[in-house]
Amino acid sequence: MPDELDVLERHPKTSEPGELMRPHNMTCFGCGPESPHGLHLEMYAGEGFSVDAKMPVQQWMEGGPGVIHGGILSSAFDDVMGMTPRLIGPAAVTAHLQVDFLQPIPVGKTLHLHAEILGKQRRKIYVEGVAHLGDPDRPVARANGLFVQIDVRAHFADHVENSAKAAEYLGGKPQL
Numbered sequence: 489m490p491d492e493l494d495v496l497e498r499h500p501k502t503s504e505p506g507e508l509m510r511p512h513n514m515t516c517f518g519c520g521p522e523s524p525h526g527l528h529l530e531m532y533a534g535e536g537f538s539v540d541a542k543m544p545v546q547q548w549m550e551g552g553p554g555v556i557h558g559g560i561l562s563s564a565f566d567d568v569m570g571m572t573p574r575l576i577g578p579a580a581v582t583a584h585l586q587v588d589f590l591q592p593i594p595v596g597k598t599l600h601l602h603a604e605i606l607g608k609q610r611r612k613i614y615v616e617g618v619a620h621l622g623d624p625d626r627p628v629a630r631a632n633g634l635f636v637q638i639d640v641r642a643h644f645a646d647h648v649e650n651s652a653k654a655a656e657y658l659g660g661k662p663q664l
């Protein structure tokens with residue numbers, strides 16, 4: 489992370505600490521309630537510049553026998569960490585994501601995910617993530633990511649017609 493950072497301020501319209509955050513896209517694999525095969529993560533705004541979510545580790549998420557698939561864990565981090573920019577302003581997309589797998593994460597447990605903005609410089613937002621199984625002092629995974637703020641309309645302009653929600657986005661009535 490660079491030394492010279494911008495001052496962080498919560499966006500006046502963002503969710504209050506403890507409040508459920510709105511999915512950024514109803515069919516998002518991570519947080520979309522309408523995603524047919526998604527994680528259906530419910531995200532809560534935390535104190536400061538943080539977001540929390542809990543994910544029951546289900547059988548279909550299995551990688552090694554009885555434990556979570558690394559890609560599922562990475563996806564969960566991606567989405568929870570990707571939600572933190574909304575606390576401060578324009579949406580951001582993942583430019584870089586790095587995950588440390590510290591312990592096996594068993595099927596049947598509930599994974600607690602916490603993401604927090606470490607700093608921002610221009611459009612770059614540095615975010616860390618941590619996951620545990622109920623005891624915050626015993627993390628089972630950690631992540632670091634770089635998210636880059638975008639103009640959502642310009643960024644998705646060439647792709648939005650492929651969205652399951654294309655009719656709504658192109659009909660001028662985005663949910664967001």
Ligand SMILES: CCCCCCCC/C=C\CCCCCCCC(=O)SCCNC(=O)CCNC(=O)[C@H](O)C(C)(C)COP(=O)(O)OP(=O)(O)OC[C@H]1O[C@@H](n2cnc3c(N)ncnc32)[C@H](O)[C@@H]1OP(=O)(O)O
Nearest residue numbers: 512566567570579580581582583584610636640641644648
């Ligand atoms: C009408 C439509 C309406 C639709 C409404 C929908 C609303 C939806 C809302 C919200 C969506 C949020 C979704 C979150 C979902 C969870 C997160 C994901 O899974 S996102 C998917 C995976 N990620 C991507 O697909 C990104 C693909 N990459 C890109 O598009 C570009 O590379 C992008 C935008 C990341 C950067 O491209 P540049 O051209 O805009 O900007 P440059 O100048 O290259 O980078 C800006 C700064 O970032 C650094 N940078 C960029 N990539 C870097 C990297 N990999 N490592 C280190 N630094 C990097 C650069 O060095 C530069 O830094 P310096 O300001 O000059 O210091």
